[in-house]
Amino acid sequence: MTGPSPKDWINAIHPYVPGKSATGSGARAAKLSSNENPLGTSEKARAAFAAQAAGLERYPDGGATALREAIAKRHGLDPARIIYGTGSDEVLHQAAGAFSGPGDEVIYVRYGFAVYDIAIRRVGATPVIVPDKDYATDVDAVLAAVTDRTRIVFIANPNNPTSTFTPRDEIARLHAGLPEHVLLVLDQAYAEYLEADEDDGGLALAMSAPNVLVTRTFSKIFGLAAERIGWGYAAAPIIDAMHRIRLPFNVTIAGQHAAIAALGDEDFVNRSRAHNAKWRAWLTAEIDKMGNAGLRAIKSKANFLLVLFNGTITAEQAYNELMARGYIVRWLPGQGLANGLRISIGTEEETRGFAAALRDIVGEAA
Numbered sequence: 001m002t003g004p005s006p007k008d009w010i011n012a013i014h015p016y017v018p019g020k021s022a023t024g025s026g027a028r029a030a031k032l033s034s035n036e037n038p039l040g041t042s043e044k045a046r047a048a049f050a051a052q053a054a055g056l057e058r059y060p061d062g063g064a065t066a067l068r069e070a071i072a073k074r075h076g077l078d079p080a081r082i083i084y085g086t087g088s089d090e091v092l093h094q095a096a097g098a099f100s101g102p103g104d105e106v107i108y109v110r111y112g113f114a115v116y117d118i119a120i121r122r123v124g125a126t127p128v129i130v131p132d133k134d135y136a137t138d139v140d141a142v143l144a145a146v147t148d149r150t151r152i153v154f155i156a157n158p159n160n161p162t163s164t165f166t167p168r169d170e171i172a173r174l175h176a177g178l179p180e181h182v183l184l185v186l187d188q189a190y191a192e193y194l195e196a197d198e199d200d201g202g203l204a205l206a207m208s209a210p211n212v213l214v215t216r217t218f219s220k221i222f223g224l225a226a227e228r229i230g231w232g233y234a235a236a237p238i239i240d241a242m243h244r245i246r247l248p249f250n251v252t253i254a255g256q257h258a259a260i261a262a263l264g265d266e267d268f269v270n271r272s273r274a275h276n277a278k279w280r281a282w283l284t285a286e287i288d289k290m291g292n293a294g295l296r297a298i299k300s301k302a303n304f305l306l307v308l309f310n311g312t313i314t315a316e317q318a319y320n321e322l323m324a325r326g327y328i329v330r331w332l333p334g335q336g337l338a339n340g341l342r343i344s345i346g347t348e349e350e351t352r353g354f355a356a357a358l359r360d361i362v363g364e365a366a
């Protein structure tokens with residue numbers, strides 16, 4: 001018997017591989033594999049979430065009105081031009097689905113976010129992967145790849161898994177070089193980890209340009225990864241097209257209320273950013289000390305480090321040894337980074353413990 005055949009382009013998808021949550025031995029482990037907030041979640045968001053347990057029989061507000069208004073107020077945006085999704089992953093899928101299909105090309109940079117390739121192939125479009133520049137976005141390479149068939153360019157800024165940042169003038173140059181029929185998606189999942197003067201100008205571009213979509217998430221600095229809430233901002237016709245394929249009621253009611261409360265808790269966000277900056281700098285310096293063992297940390301602007309292993313110890317060996325010691329990190333062979341480990345910045349205890357374990361593994365003296 002032969003069952004239904006998936007589309008060829010569906011068969012070409014490599015399924016997303018999430019970070020591991022357990023070591024397999026059952027021992028308590030530090031999960032540094034998914035870029036979650038080590039400080040947890042704002043208590044205000046937690047309380048707002050819990051308060052929604054009384055109305056589980058009701059559908060949520062499918063228009064996410066209060067959430068859009070809160071986001072608009074926080075960033076000075078037009079609430080009518082905010083789209084929302086089950087995580088910003090859904091918003092990325094909405095963009096690919098509304099603006100590309102079979103015969104179309106969609107560009108992303110090598111070592112770009114893993115979801116882009118899936119979102120592109122899912123709708124039958126063709127991914128065009130352009131070279132990076134020392135793990136960062138190469139604007140010239142992106143512009144050189146644009147053809148009449150290009151429909152979308154996906155850029156994560158900062159990028160995951162490389163942690164690199166494309167500054168404002170480069171984003172402006174990229175946008176200026178794109179034809180207006182090409183949608184520039186600026187995925188700012190880690191934007192809140194940047195300092196105020198590091199704004200890449202994406203939201204300002206999305207306010208004025210007809211072809212820029214900025215996406216954000218509540219999963220990272222806001223500590224609401226479990227609830228799956230993301231949003232996007234673009235010109236009205238872009239948002240209108242995305243709404244046509246958005247699943248009805250795609251953001252839960254508890255998630256909407258938790259996100260509104262999280263937006264209002266600036267103290268939690270500021271503490272999270274400061275914690276990250278401090279321990280990211282500390283861990284980067286620790287990795288630098290392991291340079292003679294062939295380790296190199298890419299300069300990070302996010303809440304994780306990409307560490308390259310070019311010495312005798314391989315990334316795979318380090319990954320397995322770290323796992324055995326209770327530190328779960330992300331090894332990325334599926335993304336062409338078989339020599340790289342991505343390590344989320346954890347609590348102080350986790351970060352110190354991770355560094356000590358890694359030092360031990362690579363045989364460096366403390």
Ligand SMILES: *Cc1c(COP(=O)(O)O)cnc(C)c1O
Pocket residue numbers: 035086087088089090113156158159160187189216217218219220225228229230
């Ligand atoms: C984590 C992440 C996202 C989205 O996560 P959601 O939980 O789906 O909102 C999007 N882009 C990048 C680059 C990420 O790292």
